[in-house]
Structure formats: structure tokens, C-alpha cells
Amino acid sequence: MDKTHFNPASIFLHWLTFCVLVAIYVSIEVAINFERGSATRDIFSQLHFYLGITLLVITLFRLLMRALSHKPAISPEPTPLQNKISGLVHICIYALMLLVPIAGLALLNSAGKTLSIMGMELPPLIDTNRALTATLRERHAQLGGGLLALITAHSAAALFHHYVIKDNTIIRMLPHAKKHIGPAKG
DSSP: OSSSSHHHHHHHHHHHHHHHHHHHHHHHHHHTTOOOOOHHHHHHHHHHHHHHHHHHHHHHHHHHHHHHHHOOOOOOOOOHHHHHHHHHHHHHHHHHHHHHHHHHHHHHHHOOOOOOOOOOOOOOSSSOOHHHHHHHHHHHHHHHHHHHHHHHHHHHHHHHHIIIOSSSSGGGGGGGGGTOOOOEEE
């Protein structure tokens, strides 16, 4: 077992999550630029909904992989404070990757809508409650913004570790990266 890298499934799910998150944010940013009720807006909104459910499913698999897999050590070892901050950020990211799609599904349900996947309708999380729709829309957007901020911080920290601290943080999550690969010398 390679003790310097995450396992291939964890690496794949990590980068798949990244791609899905980019698509989620792009789809909603594109959708809101079209008139409500237009076919184009509806297509991008539907894409946003399905990608959100995809994120939820991937996150559940990632949590399972995290519980069952080896976590390679960072070398040189971070400070205890860095480890605590990293752990807290990861907990918050995982929590939001679960909460944001659930809030989105509740938002759809509150507006009297459901989501079908391959012809199977997902059961509503809540009953239709149009008075709650605006609040859920706001919370969904706030949670999504919080997730984006944490992902940005996570990415910046990984780059900081790679280029400033010069440890193996990024290397552990790159497919096919060799143990000796490091930041460019300069």
C-alpha cells in the first residue's frame, strides 16, 4: 500500500467533486442571466439541481472512503494548530457539501416542485410551503457562498503548502505524482 498518496478512489472522488462543484456554480451563474421561465434558464437550473444531487451522492461515498482509507502523512509535519484548522475546514466543507444540496432540495419542495432521477421521483423533504421558499432560497445561497469560500481557502492553503512551505500536501492528492516531485526550484 502506498503510504505517500491517498488511494486512487479517494483521489478520483476528490477531483470529481471539484469538477462537479465548478459545474454547479457555473450552471447557476449562467441560469440567472436568462429570463425566468425561459427554456435556457430552465435547462441550466435543472442541470444545477441534478449536479447538486450528484454532489450529495459523491460526498456520501467520500465520507465512506475517508472512514475506511489510509490518510497519508504530510511531510514535513504541520504544526498542531495547522492540523486543527485543516481538520475544522474539512469538517465544514463536508458538512456544507451535504447541507447545500439538502437545502436546495427543500427549496424545490417548498415551491411545490420535485426532482425525478431516471423516472423515479425523489420523495419531498418538506411539504409545499411558499412562505418558506424565499427563506430557503436565501439560506441555500448563503450556504453555497460559504462552501465556495471554504473551497477557495482550502485551495489557497494547498498552494501555500506546496509553494511556500514546500511539503507534500498537494502531491498526496495528485494521481500519478511521484514521491520525489516537489515545487519548482527557483
